[in-house]
Amino acid sequence: MGDPISVGILGCGSVTQLLHLPALAQIPDRFRVAALCDISPRVLEGVGARWNVAQRFVDPAALIAARQVEAVLVATPHVHHADLARAAMAAGKHVLIEKPHCLTLGEADDLIATEARAGVIAQVGYMRRYAPALGTAKALLGPHAEIRFARVSDIIGANALIVDSTSHVIRADDISADFIERAAALQAERVAAAIGAAPPALAAAYVLLAALASHDISAMRELIGRPRRVASAAQHWNGRFITATFDYGHFVCQFAAGVDQIGRMDAFLEVNTPARLVRVDYDTPFVRNLPARLTITEPQDRVGVSRTDGFSSRQDSFVLEWLAFHDAIVSGRAPKTSLADAREDLGLFVEIIEHMRRPH
Numbered sequence: 358m359g360d361p362i363s364v365g366i367l368g369c370g371s372v373t374q375l376l377h378l379p380a381l382a383q384i385p386d387r388f389r390v391a392a393l394c395d396i397s398p399r400v401l402e403g404v405g406a407r408w409n410v411a412q413r414f415v416d417p418a419a420l421i422a423a424r425q426v427e428a429v430l431v432a433t434p435h436v437h438h439a440d441l442a443r444a445a446m447a448a449g450k451h452v453l454i455e456k457p458h459c460l461t462l463g464e465a466d467d468l469i470a471t472e473a474r475a476g477v478i479a480q481v482g483y484m485r486r487y488a489p490a491l492g493t494a495k496a497l498l499g500p501h502a503e504i505r506f507a508r509v510s511d512i513i514g515a516n517a518l519i520v521d522s523t524s525h526v527i528r529a530d531d532i533s534a535d536f537i538e539r540a541a542a543l544q545a546e547r548v549a550a551a552i553g554a555a556p557p558a559l560a561a562a563y564v565l566l567a568a569l570a571s572h573d574i575s576a577m578r579e580l581i582g583r584p585r586r587v588a589s590a591a592q593h594w595n596g597r598f599i600t601a602t603f604d605y606g607h608f609v610c611q612f613a614a615g616v617d618q619i620g621r622m623d624a625f626l627e628v629n630t631p632a633r634l635v636r637v638d639y640d641t642p643f644v645r646n647l648p649a650r651l652t653i654t655e656p657q658d659r660v661g662v663s664r665t666d667g668f669s670s671r672q673d674s675f676v677l678e679w680l681a682f683h684d685a686i687v688s689g690r691a692p693k694t695s696l697a698d699a700r701e702d703l704g705l706f707v708e709i710i711e712h713m714r715r716p717h
């Protein structure tokens with residue numbers, strides 16, 4: 358297998374602390390964490406001490422330039438993902454980019470071109486697509502399933518409701534107001550580049566699609582393919598709740614996403630065929646090793662119903678995601694959650710927003 362691949366981590370917030378670092382610790386034969394970077398000295402020093410990582414940088418360029426770093430995890434606030442991933446690839450580093458990998462189609466095309474020029478591997482962090490339950494569901498449906506109806510939903514409680522009650526996160530309370538304001542202005546600029554001039558509710562809806570719903574749209578495409586078109590879409594509560602209908606020709610898929618204050622994660626994909634209902638449920642990733650569950654409902658005897666509910670592995674989806682990244686680097690083959698694949702999601706997001714602009 359060779360020596361472990363050395364990883365530099367850009368961004369040491371809650372996702373890195375609670376998910377990526379523990380996942381990497383489970384597979385020391387594949388990866389070792391060589392360096393950390395965060396703009397918050399408090400977070401950087403605290404996480405570095407907790408995980409015994411000596412190389413610590415506040416400047417992303419310094420981490421990217423470090424000779425000992427072979428691959429980079431981009432886990433900063435998402436408005437910075439594209440710029441940092443581009444710089445890392447241009448420096449010859451493989452990259453695992455947390456979703457959303459970027460906010461505009463122009464950025465997506467630029468990242469794809471940079472990856473090709475650099476000859477490196479780039480993988481987008483859609484960890485739900487590496488859950489065994491999704492692969493089993495896809496195999497059960499097969500390529501010619503007679504799908505009658507589908508639903509995709511992701512209604513979750515605010516992450517802090519779960520994170521703060523189950524974990525200790527080192528928080529960044531030393532970031533300047535000026536940096537926060539500049540990041541917000543950059544995000545507004547990128548969103549405007551993606552969807553044009555838009556009222557705040559539509560801009561917020563686009564960010565929700567990119568930040569939360571990208572998981573669901575990506576998994577939907579893997580399970581049942583890309584829809585022919587967006588048949589309808591709406592946002593409510595200032596962009597915090599989104600609904601859409603996707604037209605697949607011989608069936609439709611209803612989609613919903615939103616954030617509330619109930620401490621749970623109600624995220625699922627469900628597909629109806631004439632004699633089988635296939636459903637994949639995802640629980641919160643912030644409590645590790647909660648597997649995605651596969652439920653199959655079928656006829657039993659003449660009038661009965663049979664339902665099986667389970668999972669084939671407890672292995673954390675973030676671990677599986679990192680294992681897939683390792684395999685892609687070693688083999689030189691593009692991962693299934695490639696930059697080109699993730700670009701499909703951005704295209705659907707723009708279509709959804711365009712439907713929201715239409716008068717009802």
